[in-house]
Amino acid sequence: MTNNEAALFRDKQIGFFIYLGVEAVMFLTLFATYIIFTPATQGPRPGEIFEAKSLILSSFFLLSSSGTLMLAEKGMKEKKTGKLLVWLGITLLFGLIFLGFEISDFHKYISEGYLTSTSNFLGSFYVLVGLHAAHVMFGSGWMILLLIQQRMNIPTSLFQEKLKIFSYYWHFVDVVWVFIIVIVYLPYMI
Amino acid sequence: MDISLFGKTINLPSDVLAAWIFTGIIGIVLVVYIWKKKKLPVIWEYMRTTNHRKIGTLYILFGFIFFLRAGLDALFIRSQLALPNNDFWVFQSQKYSEVFTTHGTMMIFFAATPMLLGLMNIAVPLQIGARDLAYPFLNAVGFWLFFAGGMLFNLAFFLNKAPAIGWTGYAPLTGPTHTPGVNTDYYVFGVQISGLGTILTALNMMVTIIRHRAPGMKLTRMPLFTWASLITSFLILVAFTVLAIALYLLMFDRLFGTNFFTTNGGNPVYWQHLFWIFGHPEVYILALPAFGIFSDVISTFSKKRLFGYPAMVISIVMIGFLSFMVWAHHMFTVGLGPMANTFFAITTMTIAVPTGVKIFNWLFTIRGGVIHFSTAMLFALGFIPSFVMGGVTGVMLSVSAADFQFHDSYFVVAHFHYVILASTILGIFSALYYWYPKITGYALDEKLGKWHFWLFLIGFHLTFFPLHIAGLQGMPRRVFTYDPGEGLTAINFIATIGAFTMGISILCLFWNLFKTHRKAEKVGNDPWDGRTLEWYVASPAPEHTFDPMPIVEDIDPLWVAKRQNRPMRTTDHHRIAPLSKSSILPFVMAMCLFLLAFTMIYHLYWVSAIAGIGVLACMVIRSLTDERKSFYRSINWL
Amino acid sequence: MKKLAVFLLLPLLAGCSSITVLDPKSTTGEEQAYLIWFSLGLMMIVLVVVFVLFARFVIKYRYTEERKNDIPEDVKGNLKLELTWTILPIILLIVLAVPTIAITYNQSPKMAAEADDGIDIGVAAQQFTWTFSQPNGKTDQNKLVLPEGEDVTLHLSSKDVIHSFWVPALAGKIDAIPGRTVTYEIKHLQKGTYRGKCAEYCGTQHTNMVFEVQVVSKKAYQKYLKEMK
Numbered sequence A: 001m002t003n004n005e006a007a008l009f010r011d012k013q014i015g016f017f018i019y020l021g022v023e024a025v026m027f028l029t030l031f032a033t034y035i036i037f038t039p040a041t042q043g044p045r046p047g048e049i050f051e052a053k054s055l056i057l058s059s060f061f062l063l064s065s066s067g068t069l070m071l072a073e074k075g076m077k078e079k080k081t082g083k084l085l086v087w088l089g090i091t092l093l094f095g096l097i098f099l100g101f102e103i104s105d106f107h108k109y110i111s112e113g114y115l116t117s118t119s120n121f122l123g124s125f126y127v128l129v130g131l132h133a134a135h136v137m138f139g140s141g142w143m144i145l146l147l148i149q150q151r152m153n154i155p156t157s158l159f160q161e162k163l164k165i166f167s168y169y170w171h172f173v174d175v176v177w178v179f180i181i182v183i184v185y186l187p188y189m190i
Numbered sequence B: 001m002d003i004s005l006f007g008k009t010i011n012l013p014s015d016v017l018a019a020w021i022f023t024g025i026i027g028i029v030l031v032v033y034i035w036k037k038k039k040l041p042v043i044w045e046y047m048r049t050t051n052h053r054k055i056g057t058l059y060i061l062f063g064f065i066f067f068l069r070a071g072l073d074a075l076f077i078r079s080q081l082a083l084p085n086n087d088f089w090v091f092q093s094q095k096y097s098e099v100f101t102t103h104g105t106m107m108i109f110f111a112a113t114p115m116l117l118g119l120m121n122i123a124v125p126l127q128i129g130a131r132d133l134a135y136p137f138l139n140a141v142g143f144w145l146f147f148a149g150g151m152l153f154n155l156a157f158f159l160n161k162a163p164a165i166g167w168t169g170y171a172p173l174t175g176p177t178h179t180p181g182v183n184t185d186y187y188v189f190g191v192q193i194s195g196l197g198t199i200l201t202a203l204n205m206m207v208t209i210i211r212h213r214a215p216g217m218k219l220t221r222m223p224l225f226t227w228a229s230l231i232t233s234f235l236i237l238v239a240f241t242v243l244a245i246a247l248y249l250l251m252f253d254r255l256f257g258t259n260f261f262t263t264n265g266g267n268p269v270y271w272q273h274l275f276w277i278f279g280h281p282e283v284y285i286l287a288l289p290a291f292g293i294f295s296d297v298i299s300t301f302s303k304k305r306l307f308g309y310p311a312m313v314i315s316i317v318m319i320g321f322l323s324f325m326v327w328a329h330h331m332f333t334v335g336l337g338p339m340a341n342t343f344f345a346i347t348t349m350t351i352a353v354p355t356g357v358k359i360f361n362w363l364f365t366i367r368g369g370v371i372h373f374s375t376a377m378l379f380a381l382g383f384i385p386s387f388v389m390g391g392v393t394g395v396m397l398s399v400s401a402a403d404f405q406f407h408d409s410y411f412v413v414a415h416f417h418y419v420i421l422a423s424t425i426l427g428i429f430s431a432l433y434y435w436y437p438k439i440t441g442y443a444l445d446e447k448l449g450k451w452h453f454w455l456f457l458i459g460f461h462l463t464f465f466p467l468h469i470a471g472l473q474g475m476p477r478r479v480f481t482y483d484p485g486e487g488l489t490a491i492n493f494i495a496t497i498g499a500f501t502m503g504i505s506i507l508c509l510f511w512n513l514f515k516t517h518r519k520a521e522k523v524g525n526d527p528w529d530g531r532t533l534e535w536y537v538a539s540p541a542p543e544h545t546f547d548p549m550p551i552v553e554d555i556d557p558l559w560v561a562k563r564q565n566r567p568m569r570t571t572d573h574h575r576i577a578p579l580s581k582s583s584i585l586p587f588v589m590a591m592c593l594f595l596l597a598f599t600m601i602y603h604l605y606w607v608s609a610i611a612g613i614g615v616l617a618c619m620v621i622r623s624l625t626d627e628r629k630s631f632y633r634s635i636n637w638l
Numbered sequence C: 001m002k003k004l005a006v007f008l009l010l011p012l013l014a015g016c017s018s019i020t021v022l023d024p025k026s027t028t029g030e031e032q033a034y035l036i037w038f039s040l041g042l043m044m045i046v047l048v049v050v051f052v053l054f055a056r057f058v059i060k061y062r063y064t065e066e067r068k069n070d071i072p073e074d075v076k077g078n079l080k081l082e083l084t085w086t087i088l089p090i091i092l093l094i095v096l097a098v099p100t101i102a103i104t105y106n107q108s109p110k111m112a113a114e115a116d117d118g119i120d121i122g123v124a125a126q127q128f129t130w131t132f133s134q135p136n137g138k139t140d141q142n143k144l145v146l147p148e149g150e151d152v153t154l155h156l157s158s159k160d161v162i163h164s165f166w167v168p169a170l171a172g173k174i175d176a177i178p179g180r181t182v183t184y185e186i187k188h189l190q191k192g193t194y195r196g197k198c199a200e201y202c203g204t205q206h207t208n209m210v211f212e213v214q215v216v217s218k219k220a221y222q223k224y225l226k227e228m229k
């Protein structure tokens, strides 16, 4: 990277970190909401509806996708396009699998009659976990776009930049998931 | 009035009808003007611009239009309240509630905040030697989101669906049970969209100040307005985000059956906490930039360096920090208990200390100076005593047991108009006179400016001073009338006269703008014998500024250079300017969001989905047409 | 100009003991009025200091023909002065904080009903009426009758949205919030008829959510209680 590129990248990086700060405040407020309203006075107790199996599986895929993304970045650093593409593809796949679990979970809850209006515990659960899932979905779309751009032969330094920014996003979304496990699920499952 | 259209009868109250007619006429006049003067290319240019000065101008322009709208609402409020048991036009019960809700919401979210963001947009890059904001494209997105939100909120009125919930939107009144109509949804979505724009612009401002300062422009040499903008941006990032989540939850309550703020298992007071965790910092978001403006203006027109620069900066930081610790002073009467009430009373009082430091430092900047009474300076001087009056009533409000009497009475109304008008509004006017040459190349007329100032100041005190007494006399806020026997008649009548005096002063400003552009006399780079970098570039600021790039060696670099009778030193070694390329995408994106919100309000979710895809598509196009592509290619070829 | 207005209006304010809130008819209200006066007094000190400095500096250092070409000397600051105007306000605020804390502790509305002596009155708010219930179960709408000289404890609740119970002449307001009961004590009432209002915006008829409080002699109060509705 030249000096100019480095400077422009740094602008973008700092801006994106601040943006992640904004996201953090957002999730913080939602966590607070969840803590305030859970467990709700009426309606189902959290422990009754959460399931260990799908939580463990979905977490496995999402959390390891952070690792596969790092491998992709490594591939980029080593200028191995194949490695980059494969690992990015796997990251995408893991993200989609996670989403699949989320959707099937939500679907199951809803078909069991656990709606946003059932209780405030469920309401805050849906807005929080749902917003996180929306982030994963957005990230998956972003990865597809990155894969396309990689094939479109844009300047390498620009692609590197875009991948870097994406990786911050993806790791952030993962960290939020860790907090969701610790705050939303675990206290009611053990 | 009932109007029959395609076999359907639409009920249009006369105020809405008048608004349609009035807007229609203005619209026609505008179209004819644009056509005759061939201004279409200019409009097209502004729709696509990413230049900070132009976006700043747009921010101020639309902020000002919304200010007029909200000011007109204020005049309706005052006309209705002028006499006891009055029936002015339609402004009783429902309509009165709509009008104060619109007035408050528009003033805070769509007039004051955007005008300040506009001034930041214009002045901050020029003050620190940046060629543009860090992300020009994002800047346009931020502006158009504000625009979309403001238009959506205004649309409610034109469809006779204005919200009637107060600008604070207290639950559970805002819940689906008590305000089932779409009115409240307009509030939720209008504020949400423009709030997102505000967050993006604040982020942009922050990165610009952190990353794009001219060589030698250390943090400790930044003009106070830039400092204030930095801290304000930080407050926006936190406060508006909390508001965004609060509105997000409220949206779920209203549209998707959750019960966060309802009485059905939810907690109405939780809304108040979230709202004021936003709302209190918001009032400093309004005040701090104005403090910055006054610091620069007072120092310029006293011909003296700012007294106690470090203390000024530290106190801004302190105010910003403390502003997050006092929110419950708006909730003393909720019954949070004696512990919480005293805690928040004390934290609130502490804010008086850093604010006082600023007041005295301004006074001592004046001391020993040579005070030039330009209009900008008059507004700044008018600010000091007026603001202190509002500030001390704030301290009185913070006395929690006394606040049981003050709360939700006209005493509070008087307090916050004192502080807001004295800081934000006088600040914006001061900045307008001060930076007008940088925006347009012309200086506003000083004589009319003085009329504007004096009429506004007198009207302001005439309106709001008596209202303190109205509060103590037992007048609650948000009531559309009172009894003749309550001893409120004279007070309210005087207040109404004051409000119209302010109205006349705004007409003077109009006349001034008109006259100035009629005359079209260009002024030079530095009409006020300025001190900071913005007076070093041409007026109006061109799209490509700071070529060559100056080196900053002092707090008031231009002033020092002028005193030493030398040109500013310049350099070729400086960082690269932000890349920019004009684009219609920000506009399209904001319009998609507008459509998304509008259809959400009417539960047309499939259209919302399409509009949402439109927003995402804009992002994809944006990513694919990144202006960095060609730039990176060009440097890699070299 | 505006300073003149302030000084003209102040004696007006001070002289008018007819201002409702400053002429309270209960001990609770008196404590609040005392705080208002006390804080106003302290704030007047601040105001006078700022106004005097302001007027002096603006007049003395204004632009004049003979000072046309003066370039004033730059002063960076003055630590001693700046410390002065940091510390003095802190002292002033401490002086203000002490009675604030004392009275707030005493008066703050409490969440749960704590044992209180005096008369317990139920206050139920609903768009847009007030229902008051007396200890013996008697209820009345928009009219509250209370005995002179007694302390009353209000138990406030709401059936729909948030309202606020305010009798300016007696004491400060307290919110009536759905889903919870808040208590508030008003001590030692004086005889008279007072206007009460809803002080939290609760819908379009908020303005008309008014009521009347009659503080009557104990005998009359007993009579009122026994009256059948």
Ligand code: HEA
Binding pocket: B168, B283, B284, B286, B287, B329, B330, B348, B349, B351, B352, B353, B355, B356, B357, B359, B387, B388, B389, B390, B391, B392, B393, B394, B395, B397, B398, B399, B403, B406, B407, B408, B412, B415, B416, B419, B420, B423, B424, C043, C046, C050, C088, C089, C090, C092, C093
């Ligand atoms: C620009 C906006 C702005 C600013 C700057 C302030 C500044 C302050 N405000 Fe205000 N306030 C509002 C806007 C603002 N406010 C609004 C909009 C509302 C109502 C919202 C609604 O309900 O709709 C409100 C309401 C409000 C309340 C709630 C009232 C109620 O509803 O019951 C309180 C209570 O404590 C309060 C306190 C204060 C204090 C202590 C300050 C302090 O920051 C003031 C500090 C300044 C000074 C004190 C003067 C200068 C200092 C000196 C000269 C030093 C010496 C002074 C002393 C030692 C005292 N404000």
Ligand code: HEA
Binding pocket: B067, B068, B069, B070, B071, B072, B074, B075, B077, B078, B100, B101, B103, B104, B105, B107, B108, B112, B165, B166, B167, B168, B413, B417, B420, B421, B424, B425, B463, B476, B477, B478, B479, B480, B499, B500, B502, B503, B504, B506, B507
């Ligand atoms: C930035 C904030 C701001 C500003 C600048 C103002 C400015 C004014 N405000 Fe407002 N006000 C609020 C923020 C603000 N207000 C808020 C937040 C509330 C609380 C709302 C709530 O309770 O929810 C409130 C409430 C409020 C009330 C209480 C209503 C009630 O509780 O019942 C009153 C009453 O007097 C009032 C009056 C005024 C007046 C007379 C002005 C004047 O200064 C206005 C001066 C401007 C003008 C007079 C405009 C001139 C226009 C023209 C000349 C017309 C030309 C027009 C066209 C060509 C279209 N305001």
Ligand code: CUA
Binding pocket: C125, C127, C128, C162, C163, C164, C198, C199, C200, C201, C202, C203, C206, C207, C209
């Ligand atoms: Cu009840 Cu206002």
Ligand SMILES: [Cu+2]
Binding pocket: B279, B280, B283, B326, B327, B329, B330
């Ligand atoms: Cu506040």
